[in-house]
Amino acid sequence: MNEHSPNQPGLAHHFSTPQQQKESAKLGLWIFLVTEVLLFGGLFVAYGVFRAWNPDMFHNAHRALNVVLGGLNTVILISSSVTMALAIRSIQLGNRRNTVRFLVITILLAAAFLVVKYFEYSHKIHLGQLPGKFYTYRGIEGVNPHLFFTIYFAMTGLHALHIIGGMSVLIWITLNTARGRFSADYYTPVELAGLYWHFVDLVWIYLFPLLYLIG
Amino acid sequence: MEISHARTDDHVTPLKIYLGTGSALLILTAVTVAVSRINLGGWNVVVALGIATLKASLVALFFMHLLYDKKIYLTIFLISIVFLGVFLILTMFDTMERGTVYEILANPVNPEAVIYQNQPADTVAPAGHEGH
Numbered sequence: 001m002n003e004h005s006p007n008q009p010g011l012a013h014h015f016s017t018p019q020q021q022k023e024s025a026k027l028g029l030w031i032f033l034v035t036e037v038l039l040f041g042g043l044f045v046a047y048g049v050f051r052a053w054n055p056d057m058f059h060n061a062h063r064a065l066n067v068v069l070g071g072l073n074t075v076i077l078i079s080s081s082v083t084m085a086l087a088i089r090s091i092q093l094g095n096r097r098n099t100v101r102f103l104v105i106t107i108l109l110a111a112a113f114l115v116v117k118y119f120e121y122s123h124k125i126h127l128g129q130l131p132g133k134f135y136t137y138r139g140i141e142g143v144n145p146h147l148f149f150t151i152y153f154a155m156t157g158l159h160a161l162h163i164i165g166g167m168s169v170l171i172w173i174t175l176n177t178a179r180g181r182f183s184a185d186y187y188t189p190v191e192l193a194g195l196y197w198h199f200v201d202l203v204w205i206y207l208f209p210l211l212y213l214i215g
Numbered sequence: 216m217e218i219s220h221a222r223t224d225d226h227v228t229p230l231k232i233y234l235g236t237g238s239a240l241l242i243l244t245a246v247t248v249a250v251s252r253i254n255l256g257g258w259n260v261v262v263a264l265g266i267a268t269l270k271a272s273l274v275a276l277f278f279m280h281l282l283y284d285k286k287i288y289l290t291i292f293l294i295s296i297v298f299l300g301v302f303l304i305l306t307m308f309d310t311m312e313r314g315t316v317y318e319i320l321a322n323p324v325n326p327e328a329v330i331y332q333n334q335p336a337d338t339v340a341p342a343g344h345e346g347h
Contacts, residue, residue, distance in 0.1 A: 023285065030288045034295040041299040048303060049310050067248065074244050082237035085228070085278045092227045198278045205270045208244075209263035213251035 010186035022188050029192045033199050036162075040203055043155050047210060050147050057142030061149070062214040064129055064140065066120060070212035073116050074204065080109035081201040084170075088194045094184035096177060103174040106197070110167045117160055124149070155207055162200045169193045226283040236277040243270050 008018050015021035051058045087102035128136030131153050135146030173193045176182060182190055247266040255262060276282040281289045 026284070026288060027291075030291050034291060037292075037295040037299055041302060044299070045303050045306050048307055052307060052311055071244065071248055075241060078237060078240045078244065081240075081274060081278050082233060085233045086230075089227060089230070089233065092225060195279055198274050201278075202271050202274050205274065206264075206267050209247055209251065209267050213247060213263055214259070 008185075009183065010188065018186065025188050025192060026195075029195050033195065036199060036203075040155075040158065043151070043158065044206070044210075047151050047155065050151055051214075054143060054147060057140070057145055058148055059214050060142045061140050061145045062211065064124070064127075064137075065152070065212045066123075067212050069116050069120050070208055073113050074208045076109050076113045076116070077201045077204050080106045080113070081198050083109065084194045084197045088187070088191055091177065091182055091187040091190050092184055096180065096183070099177050099182070099190070100174055103170055103177065107167055107170050107174065110163055110170070113163055114160065117156070117163075152211055155211070159200070159203055159207060162203070166193075166197050166200050169196065226280070228277065228280070228283070232277060236273050239273055240270055243273075 011018050011021055015024065083102045083106045087099050087106060090096075090098035090102060124130065127139075128134070129149050130136070130146070131150035132146055135149060137145070170193055173182075173190055177190065243266055247263060250262050250266070251259065253259075275292065281292065
């Protein structure tokens, strides 16, 4: 890691070319994303089973979610994906200042997502629309409405943890870009952080219709 | 020709592709919200998942560069989706159709048939048992 050759920035000694190093890193990140697919996959299957058992209850319970706030968060995450893509494009073109600018906007959008999520969660906690035995709300018809909120909090909670993790990575990337560690010749960490960030967006693309828009 | 400014061999996606993808994602979000307000019965979830998959494909192909990168990344990703499909479909078959199995056991065509012998009484559930 520390044996960088001066004319090949970021090249570790056990790789023969920067290209080989980059492809290995990307392959590793994609395999990590595959494990993420399976991690969220378990929850999606649980969602499918709960919903198949209680279709009417799911329909009634989903009305407790605020489509406007969910839609707003969808727009926020899509915008953050665009700014992330533009950050990578800027570093590819060697424009470090624009890279930092787009990364900061991405981080701010991620924070905005969490703020919206905070308002949604606190409203539900206030009403007692909580998982399992903590469920005290009485306004939803149907059998076992707490199941909907169990899966809602499990899925959006795990997703929110990914947002927080992604923000931490992006802050680290931003600081290192500002310090001049990345350039058009070596920007693999920026690109990998971007792949992770787009994946978090991708999960939300499925969570939004499945939780907020049950027809 | 912005691409020629790049100092690497890597593909630099044109700005208008990123902005176009972003716009398409926002429009599809509006479409999926609008469609969810129309009652299509069981088709609502199909349409919602179809639009979500279209959006996910746009993100994966353009933002995550799967369209331009080496195809090994696309292959690995698609394999994970296939296995998720196997996981989901087999589980749904099981959980939705288990009641049918109980009904078949409870209403044997020929109660004297060999397969129903040595069957403990409690595994033959009463008819109409829903399986959950």
